[in-house]
Amino acid sequence: MTPRLVFGHNSMMQTNIRHRQTNRHAAVQRRLGSYGQTNGPTVVVVAGMHGNEPSGIFAFLDLLDELQASNVPLAGRIIGLAGNLSALQQGVRFIDRDLNRVWLAAKNPSNSVHDVKDSGPPKLEPPFRCDPLVIETRERDELYREIKQILAEANGPCYFVDLHTTSSQSPPFMPLDDTLRNRDFVRNFPVPAVLGLEEVLPGTLLSYLNEYEVVTFGYEAGQHDDPQSIVLHREMMWCALQFAGCLSKSSRRRVEQASETLREHSGELLGFYEVLFRHGLKPHDEFRMDQGFSSFQPVKAGQRVAEQNGAVVKAPFTGRMFMPLYQSKGDDGFFLIRQIPSVWLQLSRWLRKWRCERWLGWLPGVDVPRGDARQVLVNPHVALFMVRQVFHLLGYRRSGELNGRIRYVRRDR
Ligand SMILES: [Zn+2]
Numbered sequence: 001m002t003p004r005l006v007f008g009h010n011s012m013m014q015t016n017i018r019h020r021q022t023n024r025h026a027a028v029q030r031r032l033g034s035y036g037q038t039n040g041p042t043v044v045v046v047a048g049m050h051g052n053e054p055s056g057i058f059a060f061l062d063l064l065d066e067l068q069a070s071n072v073p074l075a076g077r078i079i080g081l082a083g084n085l086s087a088l089q090q091g092v093r094f095i096d097r098d099l100n101r102v103w104l105a106a107k108n109p110s111n112s113v114h115d116v117k118d119s120g121p122p123k124l125e126p127p128f129r130c131d132p133l134v135i136e137t138r139e140r141d142e143l144y145r146e147i148k149q150i151l152a153e154a155n156g157p158c159y160f161v162d163l164h165t166t167s168s169q170s171p172p173f174m175p176l177d178d179t180l181r182n183r184d185f186v187r188n189f190p191v192p193a194v195l196g197l198e199e200v201l202p203g204t205l206l207s208y209l210n211e212y213e214v215v216t217f218g219y220e221a222g223q224h225d226d227p228q229s230i231v232l233h234r235e236m237m238w239c240a241l242q243f244a245g246c247l248s249k250s251s252r253r254r255v256e257q258a259s260e261t262l263r264e265h266s267g268e269l270l271g272f273y274e275v276l277f278r279h280g281l282k283p284h285d286e287f288r289m290d291q292g293f294s295s296f297q298p299v300k301a302g303q304r305v306a307e308q309n310g311a312v313v314k315a316p317f318t319g320r321m322f323m324p325l326y327q328s329k330g331d332d333g334f335f336l337i338r339q340i341p342s343v344w345l346q347l348s349r350w351l352r353k354w355r356c357e358r359w360l361g362w363l364p365g366v367d368v369p370r371g372d373a374r375q376v377l378v379n380p381h382v383a384l385f386m387v388r389q390v391f392h393l394l395g396y397r398r399s400g401e402l403n404g405r406i407r408y409v410r411r412d413r
Pocket residue numbers: 049050053164165
């Protein structure tokens with residue numbers, strides 16, 4: 001193979017970004033800026049992991065201006081980081097690889113960054129797969145170094161939020177890895193929350209960071225080019241500062257206003273939803289979503305939703321449409337989600353608190369290697385009814401297959 005020179009972003013350079021609809025410009029570096037001091041909570045905002053989603057960056061810059069102009073007293077610190085600078089410069093989702101799918105373990109690509117260890121907390125080391133010819137490898141490693149430094153400096157609880165927008169119209173929502181810690185924080189926001197994306201989209205930054213006992217959640221503010229997405233990103237960050245305990249009473253009115261704006265855009269969609277289905281695409285698939293679908297829109301089993309390689313694609317069951325693909329790059333055609341009943345959420349909280357996974361080994365078809373319930377292997381031909389639901393209740397996520405058995409890994413609580 002002929003070696004290829006990799007021209008990516010250079011960490012010392014300014015990267016020019018542009019918002020297409022408003023033609024707004026900004027010159028940014030990896031660190032977008034910060035406000036406050038290290039004592040107290042640290043809120044880290046990552047924006048522009050996808051280069052065609054600059055809304056979060058403009059929103060962070062607006063927030064910074066507002067905090068500085070009003071000299072807002074802040075306990076702790078908020079820091080903004082830019083994601084894929086090379087892709088942001090070109091206004092494309094990514095150059096070689098999706099930066100939000102490359103936080104993967106070197107040994108077992110189907111796992112998250114960490115193999116499940118026998119003992120002790122995970123260390124902040126990156127056993128990433130590394131391809132130096134891929135531009136996103138450099139982007140990821142630079143971002144990783146910044147995050148490592150922020151975590152080392154932090155002197156209090158840490159909160160990470162990853163800002164995104166979608167190709168279709170969508171009300172704002174929060175995807176999160178399903179730990180009780182993340183749930184407890186996210187339930188404060190007047191925004192619907194979506195669990196289960198990490199199972200169908202391995203290698204995200206948040207799944208990686210989740211191993212470090214920090215709160216992590218994503219936030220999708222709306223359509224990529226819609227100026228309203230910038231506003232909804234900014235208002236969410238005001239709420240995040242409030243819920244992290246950074247703001248004093250003097251900011252109460254501003255937070256109420258932010259919360260009201262989020263509530264208006266969420267409408268009736270509060271609560272937790274679960275991803276039940278992903279319509280994945282292969283590189284050469286000709287996929288065209290039918291016009292007019294938006295996230296959370298109800299769809300019926302058998303309803304036509306798209307066309308793929310000349311054939312009609314139908315919804316496999318009744319649920320709600322989620323993140324339908326209306327752009328050329330990406331391998332997720334659409335997802336289907338359903339609301340999770342609150343009794344189910346409460347049940348899973350109890351089961352996890354009581355550490356009911358201790359009894360998993362008694363179930364037929366479930367193997368707990370070396371008696372360590374952090375990862376279990378399930379024989380799909382023998383195991384019990386509703387395997388997936390039971391493992392989700394107990395805080396496990398599906399993580400690939402091993403010798404014909406399904407591997408489930410328990411998340412950090
Ligand atoms: Zn995105």
